[in-house]
Amino acid sequence: xxxxxxxxxxxxxxxxxxxxxxxxxxxxxxxxxxxxxxxxxxxxxxxxxxxxxxxxxxxxxxxxxxxxxxxxxxxxxxxxxxxxxxxxxxxxxxxxxxxxxxxxxxxxxxxxxxxxxxxxxxxxxxxxxxxxxxxxxxxxxxxxxxxxxxxxxxxxxxxxxxxxxxxxxxxxxxxxxxxxxxxxxxxxxxxx
Amino acid sequence: xxxxxxxxxxxxxxxxxxxxxxxxxxxxxxxxxxxxxxxxxxxxxxxxxxxxxxxxxxxxxxxxxxxxxxxxxxxxxxxxxxxxxxxxxxxxxxxxxxxxxxxxxxxxxxxxxxxxxxxxxxxxxxxxxxxxxxxxxxxxxxxxxxxxxxxxxxxxxxxxxxxxxxxxxxxxxxxxxxxxxxxxxxxxxxxxxxxxxxxxxxxxxxxxxxxxxxxxxxxxxxxxxxxxxxxxxxxxxxxxxxxxxxxxxxxxxxxxxxxxxxxxxxxxxxxxxxxxxxxxxxxxxxxxxxxxxxxxxxxxxxxxxxxxxxxxxxxxxxxxxxxxxxxxxxxxxxxxxxxxxxx
Numbered sequence: 001x002x003x004x005x006x007x008x009x010x011x012x013x014x015x016x017x018x019x020x021x022x023x024x025x026x027x028x029x030x031x032x033x034x035x036x037x038x039x040x041x042x043x044x045x046x047x048x049x050x051x052x053x054x055x056x057x058x059x060x061x062x063x064x065x066x067x068x069x070x071x072x073x074x075x076x077x078x079x080x081x082x083x084x085x086x087x088x089x090x091x092x093x094x095x096x097x098x099x100x101x102x103x104x105x106x107x108x109x110x111x112x113x114x115x116x117x118x119x120x121x122x123x124x125x126x127x128x129x130x131x132x133x134x135x136x137x138x139x140x141x142x143x144x145x146x147x148x149x150x151x152x153x154x155x156x157x158x159x160x161x162x163x164x165x166x167x168x169x170x171x172x173x174x175x176x177x178x179x180x181x182x183x184x185x186x187x188x189x190x191x192x
Numbered sequence: 193x194x195x196x197x198x199x200x201x202x203x204x205x206x207x208x209x210x211x212x213x214x215x216x217x218x219x220x221x222x223x224x225x226x227x228x229x230x231x232x233x234x235x236x237x238x239x240x241x242x243x244x245x246x247x248x249x250x251x252x253x254x255x256x257x258x259x260x261x262x263x264x265x266x267x268x269x270x271x272x273x274x275x276x277x278x279x280x281x282x283x284x285x286x287x288x289x290x291x292x293x294x295x296x297x298x299x300x301x302x303x304x305x306x307x308x309x310x311x312x313x314x315x316x317x318x319x320x321x322x323x324x325x326x327x328x329x330x331x332x333x334x335x336x337x338x339x340x341x342x343x344x345x346x347x348x349x350x351x352x353x354x355x356x357x358x359x360x361x362x363x364x365x366x367x368x369x370x371x372x373x374x375x376x377x378x379x380x381x382x383x384x385x386x387x388x389x390x391x392x393x394x395x396x397x398x399x400x401x402x403x404x405x406x407x408x409x410x411x412x413x414x415x416x417x418x419x420x421x422x423x424x425x426x427x428x429x430x431x432x433x434x435x436x437x438x439x440x441x442x443x444x445x446x447x448x449x450x451x452x453x454x455x456x457x458x459x460x461x462x463x464x465x466x467x468x469x470x471x472x473x474x475x476x477x478x479x480x481x482x483x484x485x486x487x488x489x490x491x492x493x494x495x496x497x498x499x500x501x502x503x504x505x506x507x508x509x510x511x512x513x514x515x516x517x518x519x520x521x522x523x524x525x526x527x528x529x530x531x532x533x534x535x
Binding site for chain 2: 131152190
């Protein structure tokens with residue numbers, strides 16, 4: 001880990017008058033993550049569950065109003081940076097910080113087979129596949145192997161919740177496997 | 193339980209084919225189509241509303257294909273059913289002895305005949321494979337509820353497109369499916385044999401071709417119109433490299449089908465000699481009746497399918513042309529250890 005001052009680079013976002021085109025209401029805005037790859041991994045160091053975060057999270061969860069305010073703040077910032085869909089079970093740390101919920105098929109285990117030459121999304125050919133973007137970003141920071149972890153199915157009850165609070169409270173601990181699952185059969189766990 | 197598993201475990205060069213269910217409600221119509229392939233292939237894939245076009249369901253088509261004498265592989269996509277329906281259909285399939293199951297994410301509804309349909313994509317191909325393995329090996333549903341009895345003898349398949357970006361990640365993506373439970377894997381159209389070999393090589397280096405049988409997707413481009421369509425970008429996952437396009441556009445328009453078949457036969461011969469490749473998967477695009485011609489041309493024709501499976505290794509090696517004998521040893525050496533990989 002570098003010890004210098006923390007620089008957070010923002011990439012250009014969509015133009016101010018950007019609107020989803022016909023048939024594109026499900027597309028994320030911005031279409032590609034705005035937080036530069038290196039910055040994303042720098043920020044990760046502070047968002048990871050640690051003593052402070054756990055304490056803050058526990059406190060916020062006890063106060064309904066604080067919880068709402070916290071969730072709104074998380075949504076606003078992550079929408080602007082990643083096109084976040086508030087699935088409440090954030091996969092960004094292992095996807096090169098490219099949101100997989102922006103994929104029209106909401107694939108969390110990598111790109112489908114329909115990615116066009118040049119990396120175009122199968123469904124919206126004028127957009128780049130979120131996984132092509134994610135792979136590039138992760139590989140550029142030496143994190144390509146993150147994408148080999150197996151992601152467990154999404155819990156649809158969690159939509160709209162704060163994933164940071166879930167992350168700090170340990171409710172997100174089993175979202176993905178620790179490794180590529182090839183050495184011994186990966187465990188799915190019971191999804192009640 | 194699964195003749196396909198036995199065939200692959202024997203190390204014999206295996207041929208599977210797509211068999212598109214009919215758009216209609218008659219098992220007889222389905223059987224008629226299935227009979228075109230009888231004796232020519234080791235197993236057939238009954239597609240699940242391929243390209244998001246409504247067809248007879250894959251389980252009903254699989255039963256019809258079996259009654260026609262073929263070994264069925266039932267495809268299941270995650271496009272139209274959530275985890276409840278997928279698990280329920282899997283149990284139903286197992287209950288009637290449909291044990292070869294192949295899972296894929298599925299084409300988006302926008303490409304089909306009901307573009308306004310609601311896409312589901314509750315699970316994806318990896319989590320669905322993982323769920324199926326859990327059901328078989330742990331005897332539990334995704335929820336943890338116990339199955340009495342669990343589906344037995346399931347032989348789990350997957351697909352992969354080795355040529356789609358990010359190309360460097362495609363072997364890793366296949367590896368995820370193998371970790372999740374895939375025991376055989378069919379690929380998208382192989383035109384670029386060198387790129388395919390890189391992908392196979394990456395899996396072979398990790399020892400994964402011993403755990404999962406790879407079947408190279410091969411199809412015939414039958415006309416310039418078909419070529420235009422396939423290279424238009426409108427068919428999800430299908431792209432035709434420039435060198436193939438030049439070759440097919442370089443012949444007289446009347447000879448495109450012949451040149452396309454020649455090309456496919458060449459691909460079959462090349463992948464057959466590749467260590468770690470267990471066979472080919474024919475992407476027929478509705479031209480089931482041309483399959484025999486192609487297999488004759490490629491020199492891999494010979495008694496196949498249920499009935500001939502038990503004596504498969506010996507008969508198929510004897511029946512194939514002399515050109516194949518040289519690669520038979522290589523193929524045999526790469527025979528996947530299916531028996532160990534799955535129960």
